[in-house]
Amino acid sequence: MKPKSTELNQFVDEMESEEETNDNNNNSNNNNNNGGKFGMWENILRNHHNSLKSLFHRNKPETDAADVSVxxxxxxxxxxxxxxxxxxxxxxxxxxxxxxxxxxxxxxxxxxxxxxxxxxxxxxxxxxxxxxxxxxxxxxxxxxxxxxxxxxxxxxxxxxxxxxxxxxxxxxxxxxxxxxxxxxxxxxxxxxxxxxxxxxxxxxxxxxTVGREAFSRIAPVCVLIADIITVHNLFDALTNSSGHRLHFLVYDKYIRSLDKVIRNSKNALASSVANLQLAEEEMVLDVDGTIPTQPVLQHIGIGAWPGRLTLTNYALYFESLGVGVHEKAVRYDLGTDMKQVIKPDLTGPLGARLFDKAVMYKSTSVAEPVYFEFPEFKANLRRDYWLDISLEILRSHMFVRKFCLKDTQKSEVLARASLGIFRYRALKEAFKFFSSNYKTLLTFNLAETLPRGDIILKTLSNTLMNLTSVSGKRHIPANVESKKKLIVSPGAVVALSCLGFKSKMATGIYEETTVVCDVRVGEINPLEVAVKKSLMDTGKAQAAQATVDQVKVEGIDTNVAVMKELLFPVIESANRLQLLASWKDFYRSTAFLILSCYVIIRGWIQYLLPSVFLFIAIIMLWHRHFRKGGALEPFTVTPPENRNAVEQLLTLQEAITQFESLIQAGNIVLLKLRALLLAILPRATERVALFLVFIAAVFAFVPPKYIFLVIFIECYTREMPCRRESSKRWIRRVREWWIRIPAAPVELVKPDECKKKK
Known part of the structure; x- marks a missing residue:
């Protein structure tokens, strides 16, 4: 594309040449009649040639250029x-x-x-x-x-x-x-x-454009723009559609949106102080339910009320909508330790659990859980957003209590959480961005989900411990050596104070603080090192999760077939042991019995499990040495025949029935043991008690290897030709005795109707 000034010069030159051609080709009469007209236009274009070019070149006077050069x-x-x-x-x-x-x-x-x-x-x-x-x-x-x-x-x-x-x-x-x-x-x-x-x-x-490394290094210098823990996720969100290179258009739009969000928050704070009776250090982070078409519904029991929901850095406030006005706000504390639980949940009219668009709040201060529903036609983005920002404030207070932070350190933690919510709002409003797993822009939510997130929080607490709040010139170090030391201030608190959010913690901080952020010239912050290590593990976890998603198969029969193929060595070993215990091959079974008894008597059985582990380790090292990180061949499985939806439902129903039967059998066993314990059948209880005394004496006085030898011989020789009939008869008698044991009674009590109505 040519500059506009160049195009204008060509246009003027063409007009001049055209004028000259017209003058040469016209007759003398035309020259006499129109000469004055063409001469006038020629003089105008020539006289104003430089002025027209100056509109696009914007040249400065010679004196200004000289001054600039000097x-x-x-x-x-x-x-x-x-x-x-x-x-x-x-x-x-x-x-x-x-x-x-x-x-x-x-x-x-x-x-x-x-x-x-x-x-x-x-x-x-x-x-x-x-x-x-x-x-x-x-x-x-x-x-x-x-x-x-x-x-x-x-x-x-x-x-x-x-x-x-x-x-x-x-x-x-x-x-x-x-x-x-x-x-x-x-x-x-x-x-x-x-x-x-x-x-x-x-x-x-x-x-x-700007790359990830430059953005993650420079952006956290201004604590409003980015946090050192979440700056990489912020960059990914801004460059999601630009090949992971940041354009100025996107960066400028993000900063403008952040400025707008902060101004709106200041306005909301000014209008909410009287209505919500906020404390001195409390600031409004977001408000929802102000638009009639997008209300927030509060569910308690079977009742529901529309209203306005407000989040501050200490609590949630809900103002029920009365007749044209909002009633007095109900405060749900997030700052004190009251066993608060915030999680997504289902809700609906009259207590029905139909719509997955609610946030549940539960604590010791409320009699029953409170549900905040965010109705919308598409998905549940409003609910997810409020869930994220509410959990961020809750987890920031949990972080404060865990590391016993006070005063300035506590204010810095809450300011970091507040700024993270502002950035999240700015990105959401400017680019319709919503956080996902490992991609959240909220510091304490991210630390809960990242690998090594606990190390990040520990490093952050150590950083906060080094904060120095200088409350006046009398606290300036006196000697020269101490003056050279960097005075680290709570950067997030100072940033909010400069924006107009008044804080008693920020008023006493010395104005000439040397460092107000986590980034220092030429140095790598320990917090930055912890974040980079966590991101490395996150990449590995995401790559591993991608392989997991690829190998997932659908259908009960197909998953059973895959499991059988994976467990083939174990199943084959169990089948061979069962074949030996069936005594179909007398000589092999006898040889295995003699060898096993010799191993048990010599006490080598204790080395059996370590030998299995050692054998598996040798196989793994063998493959590690010869494969050298090569690609793994896919595991081949022959799937069963395809079944339609009705057949799969019948298979699922059959599996559920079998599982239910197993649970019933387990309950019957427990109830019969309860009957024996409580002596519902006295004679059977006496026999069981005497048998337990005998077993206790055996375990007390007989060495374990002999006990294990007897149990092994008993179980392994049941199918021997000489013992087969007697073993079946003994098992039958035990089964008949067990059948005669009654089960302890069970009574099912329905829940109280009044409680249900409540």
Whole structure:
């Protein structure tokens, strides 16, 4: 696509040449009559040629260009053009020159950060962190286009910081309106990203996008934008449809949506303080049920009431809708330990369990469970969203109680949970995104589902223990050595306070706090290390789960066939032992009996199970050595004949009937044992008691190997020709005796009708 200014020049030149041709071809009469007219147009086009071009080139006066050339910052040799541009913009925001920034970087940070291979990237981090920190002290920086452009350009510069690195682009990075006014008006210096949404949509390509590593490193610097624990999931959500490369259009839309969500929350807080009687540290996170077509129904027992549901960082509030107004709110506490349970559940009219669109709340403070239903025609997205954010607040308070966090640490935990909910809302409203397993944007929900999530929470608690709240200048360290130590402040609390959410914990924090986030220049935070290890395990778990989903088969008969093939070695070994115990081959059975008795008498039976385990381990190592990670051949199974739906239902019914029969037989055995224990049949009870005394004496005085030998010989020789008849007769007598034992009575009591009505 040609620039518009070039097209205009061609248009003017064509008009001029056309005028000259017309002048040469026309006769003298036309020249006399129309000469004044053509001359007028020619003079206008020639006189205003430069002014028309200036509308598109936007050239600055020569004096301004001279001033810019004099005052333009000196580029740093180690940095790439895009990194130099970012550093110069950061120096203007901070109010110091680039040389002073580089000198501060060289003097303040340790030598390990200033290594040759990482010098450029760490310098970019140093300058950008200071500039972004200064931005974050204002209350409306999310709505500032300069902040959004700078934060995105920092990610681009972080990916290509060095002058020797492969450059992402040959043009200068995007600039805000203020920076464009201070620079030259050439076409190369014009904003490539941020002039307008239309131009950006046309000009953005794969070279102007940000990868996962850069985003996960830079985004958590502003605690409002991302959390170090959930930043990878946030990136996946933003780049789900763009090949896992982040475009500025998507990033800008996310930041704007986040700004809108926070403003709405502030407005809701201002209007809800009086109605809900909120505490000083309580803030509104979301409200639902304000639209008449999308109510929230509260179910208690068989009653249901429409109303408005509000979530704060301490509780759930439900305001029943009366005659045109909302009644007094009922508070369901999430902050104190009252055995709260929040889970998805079914609900419906008059207590019927029909619709899977409700959240159940249960605690010791309520007599019976409370159900909040979120009616909607499609799926249950509203319910899932409220389930997630309610569990996030509940689990954040559980985290506080588990690690005994107080005051500033507790406020920081709740602020982190609140910011996570704001980000979730922003993504949901901007991109219709809903969390799924291992992809949630909520910190404490994610830690509950991730592998090594407990280690992440433990690392987070250790980080919170190091928080230092400086409540005044009198607490500033006195000596020089202690001044050099970093003072870590609760970044989430400070961020909310800067946005206008008042907190008594944030009012006493010293303004010149050195670090307000989890990311430090040139350092890997322990929390970041724990998250990366967990993500590695998550990838392995997801890959393993994919193989599980592939091998799942449908149908009872097919699953039984697969199980039989998998258990073929065990089934075959059991069949061979049964064949030996049937004494159909007398010599083999006798040889096995003599060998087994010898092993038992010598005491080798205790090594039988370890030998089996050792044999299996040898087979596994054998395959490990010779397969060397090769692809595993599929396990072949011959499925049974296909059955229609009616035949499968009949098979399922038969299996259920058999299972029911097994349960009935087990209950009868337990009831007969209860009858023997309670001496319903005295004579049988006496015989059983004497038999138990004899068994106790045997186990007390006879060595275990001889007991095991007798039991083995008894069971193995039942089918011998000389013992077959006597064994059958003995088993028959025991069965007849067992049949004569009565079962203890059972009485089924129906639930109380009044309780059911209640």
């Amino acid at each position: 005052n333009s910052p000196k580029p740093i040799p180690q940095l790439s053009p895009i990194a130099n541009s970012v550093v110069s913009r950061c120096s203007k925001i901070i109010g110091v020159s680039t040389d002073e920034l580089q000198h501060a970087f060289d003097s303040e940070l340790p030598l390990g950060v200033k290594e040759l291979l990482t010098y450029a990237r760490n310098l970019v981090e140093f300058c950008s962190f200071k500039a972004l920190h200064k931005f974050s002290k204002t209350s409306d920086y999310l709505s500032d286009s300069e902040f959004r452009s700078l934060s995105f350009d920092v990610m681009l510069a972080w990916e290509a910081p060095s002058v020797n690195a492969d450059q992402l682009t040959t043009e200068n990075p995007a600039r805000s309106k203020d920076s464009k006014d201070e620079t030259s008006g050439d076409e190369d210096d014009a904003s490539l990203f941020y002039s307008s949404s239309t131009n950006m949509a046309v000009q953005v390509d794969d070279k102007k």
